Structures are given as structure tokens and as C-alpha cells.
Amino acid sequence: MNVEYKRKFTAVVTALALVGIGVVLLGRDRVNAAGSGSITGTVKLTGTPPHMRGIDMSKDPYCVKQHENNPAKMENVVVSSDGGLQNVVLYISEGLSAGEVSAVPSEEPTVDQHNCMYSPHVVAMDVSQKFKVTTSDQTTHNIHPLPAPGSGNIGWNKSQPPGAPPIETNWKAPEAISVKCNIHPWMHGWQVVVKGPYAVTDEKGNFTIKNIPPGSYTVTAWQEEYGTQTAKVTVAAGQPGKADFTFKAK
């Protein structure tokens, strides 16, 4: 092989390789475009919703004052007038490719300590996804997540006095983590860690899980009192999958 020929050969191979990479990248793009599919639905509660007790905040006059005109109630089961169930976490438990499962969203979910309650009561996030804990209260809170032993997550306990900067962190393993404030023992919330795309129902019980490529999936719905339910869903190109869930009041 003379040098000239060798050079040409290298150029051709390089060009081919570049085209190849281009095709692969384009293909990827197509997958990403397909990734804009979604799964939507509604979660409902049938039967008589349990009574949500009012909260006695008299240990902290600041908290009492914030609720002068909107008495605080427990939030374990929050139901709309037509039965929509709020704060249900939905995630895909089967059917995603390994890459889709391991992709970590860049947006940061936030849970705020507001009027001596967790807002929202349930915050969902992906494994390794950064999230924030903020406080808008003029009273000191301590934020104390209590993961189960052996879950792969390790608990901690940090104070947030008025004006404290946000705590920014993440969790390593999928788990519904119970969170407490010891100073205000009525404050209880959840940090629900899942693998892959997720959604949380709004006050009407509606949800949309975004970025789902066409395919067949199992969707799991988690509610703190009623546990989990699953449904099979198919997402077709340009047509969102539909999954409705109904929990029964105990």
C-alpha cells in the first residue's frame, strides 16, 4: 500500500465513520422525539373518605397564627368533591429500557416548610435526582427523613431556622421515605423516590407522566394509606397512554 493510497483510505474510512455516527445520533434523536409520549389518567377514591383531623398547633403560636383563617387538617387522604385523590405518586415499574430508567431529570423538585406544614405533602423524585428543602416559615424546623434500615438510603437530621438556605441533596435508592419535624410533631410528609419518569396527582386526582416512548408498560400508583396498585398501559406514537386507578376507602 503506498502512502498516498493509505491516506485516501483513512479519509474514506473516517468519512464513513462520521456518517455512521451521524446516523446513530439521528436515530437517537428519533428515540428522544418518541420520548415525548406520555401516560395520563385520574386516580379516584370510592367510599366515604376518612375524616381528616384538625391539627392542634398550640405548641407553637407562630404556627397557630398562620392558620387563623384556614384551619390546618391532616393530609393523609386528600380528596376532591368528585373523588379525585391528590398526592398519589405514579411511576413506571416495568417496560422502560435501562437507559430510560437511569436517565436523571435535571429539574429539582422542592418541598417547602410553609405555615408549619410540608408543601407539597408528598414530593416525588428520581433516584439520584437533586431536590431541595426550603423554609418560608419564621419558626425553626428540623427536617428529619427516616428511611428504612437496609433500604440503601441513610437518614439525617438538619435544622432550618427562619431564613435558612435550602438544603440540596438526593437519595440513592427507590423508597417512600417518611419525613418528620420533631419540633412540630404533626408535621409529617413523604419523599417518594422512584426509578425513571414519575408524576404526582393534582388536587383533582389527575396526572401526566411525560417523556415516555411508545411501548407497553406497567404503571404503579402509590398512596400513603392505601398502598400500591398497578395497571398495564400502551403508549402509541402521537397517542398518550391512559391509566385510571381507583382506591377504596378502608
Next chain:
Amino acid sequence: MRTEALHRNAVILAALVAASVTACAQVTEDQQKQWLGTPAASSHIGHLSGNAKAAAGDYRRYCVVCHGELGDGNGESAQWLDPKPRDFTLAVFKCRSTPTGTLPTDQDLYETIARGLDRSNMPPWNTFTTQQRADLVAWIKHYSPRWQTEKPGTPIEIPPEPEVTPGRVKAGRDVFARVQCWKCHGAEGRGNGPSASTLQDDLGRPILPYNFAEGGRFKCGSTDADLYRIFMTGLDGTPMPSFADNIKPEEAWDLVMYLRSLQPFPSKEKAIAKSLGLTPVSTTSTGP
């Protein structure tokens, strides 16, 4: 091919979900036997090296009645004790030089064993040789999977203690008021703040905040640096949080000085507080 891939992924996912569920299962004796043979079942304290196997006899003789055969805190005497003996399978410790949510250093455990924990049935084991204690530290580390996968946290930095001045004692009172230590410890540090009566440890058992006015020793050492460390790392497993994100090192020393003035013993801090006429912080603020 796509369906095959999907199927494979579904299987992987199902396995992951199953693993995350069974991971919550209790630590078994077999696992602990295996961990006894791993590098984690050793300790390094200065030039001392501890070996877990060498502590088996001492543990059985001195610790097992409270901390139990499996290190889970369920020894024969545990039912009579409050607070309960530590469950070593969780590897959550009160006395650490390391940030909240991290494992303590070998040195931390070594010092804890010699010191014991005040206002509990955990006695000081200060008649043991240094080697015995180092071996017991190694032994404790064979009970929990956390020592297999995690490293101890990096000890927090404690700057040299500044001189006690009226300005600092007064500034310490401001920190006490700002971060609201009084919510649990009370305005005068008597352990009777508004939230005191509702406090529970991580296992749901009632627990009381420290009463400064009573003057008992702190759980995790009695020096000024120990006091600094307690509120900057928190006492994991209890309601006492870490304030490291919200109290600067300078302010932390101020707070130490003010806290000393709440204790009953004669001290420079107490004399200063008296001469300044410092009153207990206000607890009535309801904010804007």
C-alpha cells in the same frame, strides 16, 4: 429484538424492585459471620489497630447482656432500660465528630466506649486497656452492612477556642434565640421548651432534651469542643438536629459560651452573664 430487550429490561427492573423490597429484611447472623472476616471488621486509632475477633470474649462478657448476641440492642437486660441499648445493626450513633447521616470515626467509637453515656445504663469502660477498646470498636463494626459499603464522614473542623468575652456570651444568646434552641431546651435551658414533651427518638420512644440547669454531663463528652461538636453534628437517632448549615464556626463558639452560662457551675461565662444582666430569650415571637 425490541420486545426481547423490553422483556430483559422488565426482568432486570423486577429484580431491582424485589431487591429493594427484600433489602429491608433484617440483618442475619450468617451475614454478620461473613462481615467478621472483612477489612471493615478492624479499627485504627492513632497507632493502635483493633481486630474484631480478639474482642469476641470481651463482648460476650461485658456487652452482650445489653447489646445482644446479634448486636441489635436486644440483650437480656434491654427490656428494663431506658434509653435502650444501641442497635449496632443500624450503625446510627449519637456521638460523632462527623456530619449528620454519616458513620462515626473509629476514634469516636473508641472514646464513647471509655466515656459511657451519661443518664443511661451505658457505663464508662475506662478500666479496659486501649487494645481491648480498639478491638471492641472493630467488633461493633461487624454487625452492620453500612460498614461494608460506607466510609466514616469527614470530621467537622473546629477552630481554636477564642477567649471568653462579654461580647461573645451576649452574641451566643442571640444565636440561641435565632436558631431557637429553646423550642426543645427551654428559654433557660431547663429542657422544658414547648416541644419537649412530644419528642421521640427515631424508633418512636419518648426522649427528653438536655437540661442545662441540672448540670449533668453531656452525652458525648464534657469539654467545650464536645459541646460545639454536639450541635454542629447532631445526635443521630434522636430529635437533636445538626446546625452546621446555619451556625458559622465563630457563632458556634459564642453559643458554647452562652450555653455554659446556663449551667449551674461557677464559670467565667456565668459571671459575665450575671454582670451583663442577661435575661432568658423571648419565646413569644409569632413572626410577621
